[in-house]
Amino acid sequence: MPDRLPPLTALRAFDAAARHMSFARAADELNVTPAALSFQIKSLEEHLGQPLFRRLNRAVELTEAGRTLAPGVEDAFQRLTRSWRATRRLHDTTTLSVTAGPAFTAKWMAPRLYEFAQAHPEIDLRFIASLRMMDFDRDEIDVAIRFGHGPDPGLYALPLAFEWLTPVMTPEMARRFPTPESLRKAPLIFDDSLDFLDPPCDWAAWFRAVGIDHAPEHGLRFSQADHAVDAALAGGGIVLGRRALVVKDLHEGRLVAPYGVALSTKAHFRFLCPRGAETRPHIAAFRDWILAEIGKTASVTEGLTIVPAEDVAPK
Template identity: 40%
Template sequence: MRYSLPPLNSFRAFECVARHMSFAKAAHELRLTPSALSYQIKMLEEQLQVQLFVRLNRAIELTSAGHRLLPGVEAGLENFSEAVARVKGMDEDNVLVISTGPGTASKVIAPRIYRFMEAYPKIELRISANLKLVDFYKDDVDLGLRFGRGPYPGLQVNFLMEDYLTPMCAPRLAEQMRQPDDLKNFTLLHEDSMATFLNAPGWKDWLRSAGVSHTVWADKGMHFSQIDHAQDAAIEGAGVILGRKVLCAYDARLGLLTNPFDQKIPATAHYMLVGLENSFQKHKCKIFVDWINAELEELCPA
């Protein structure tokens, strides 16, 4: 497909002037003379047959056409920049970008990332922590460390570990509990990110399995959108969380959390690495796969 577009430099000039709302500042950033910059804007306006700026006495403003054009130009220049960065980085095998959820990033990766850095000092590990789905063809991400069920069409999936749910709380609260029915005297902490899974287990399921669903109100308590926030609240004694084994393991090892009861239920989701098949063949990705498997096995031995 052929594209009939004005020169790229004219778009760069337009974006820079619009960002600064100043021809002088834009000319300084682009290292152009004011006359050369004005000429590029004039040529762009002539090719588009619209006026992009209104020149006032001591200022400029975007016209309605300029306002319509700016978002597309900004997005286009950003895409160009990202594409160039990807091409330049094709032969650089030392940068490893892992996408994962905020909870996994803060409770699993962050406390142990120094071990990776010590073992593999030549690899620059970058963690992208968010819940959005990654487009591995467009986003600058090597692998995704996910807690879910799948499927992930078109991607390779490497299973890591199952998980289960059990009540977790600060030790000083656990000392006040003798049986599951005692939970009626404490605040239940809920993390709503699990609700994204169909029929996701929660407090109702655990209380039913413990035989106290008729005495403890499952819906009471505080709700959090992120699991790590709910877990931190539990550490501070705000209540009892239905914690995930993997995410709570590090805090439990530090003595910040404990499980007052042995009863547990399956999380019906598991940890996995996902990505493009060729990504798993890269040396840096193979290293991370081996490392995270070893870390999870050491953190949560079977």
């Protein structure tokens, strides 16, 4: 193996200098004096045999060689940092980073979080609400809660509960619309965040499940499920609510599900973490707590007729 790497500290100095395009700021980032940094760069240039920076009056710019070297070095150090952080997180059982979509965060996690904090005061919970699928290492995430199905290679994936949708509304609203048939004239709320499901789980599908041929088009539309539920809570209409998002409101009487027919879907909320991480104590504790919380509300399914969405899929 021919020419070996130059001193690594020099490469790190170059990385910082190239990112900041300034020796002073790079020195600052690395907590050294500009003199030290200047020295490192010079040493690197000697190892290479040609300059990496062109020294201008009051600034520096990369030479051809510098431009060749910088991207790879930057990338390499980023990877080192990422791996190192991921490894440190392994035995850090004091903080737990969880990401979930905004709806699950607002309607499921937020109302229950303080209970987890009480049960596990030793765990610092950090919550990142985002729909974007994240990289566990890059984004320093321990656990993700995502709605979906399908295989996730390399991940530990635990379905949290059997999921279904049923019309939910305030009790007053339920008095005004006592039967499914009466919903034809009701103010329906549309939750566009479920559009991606196949077979579809929309109002038309639910009406087919109760034997009604009706494909409503008009009403309030929300791109986030929690906003749709909030609108229903405010008495603004009737929404096809996902179990996980409405179970607490049903339990506590703020919402009711009067018709006894729910659409089931293959997608569920799932607990995801890197394979193997599920045995780390704080992650296991969080998972067990979620499962226990879900167990508490298992009874809401009682008395419901469950119709699989695929049975009422459009031809």
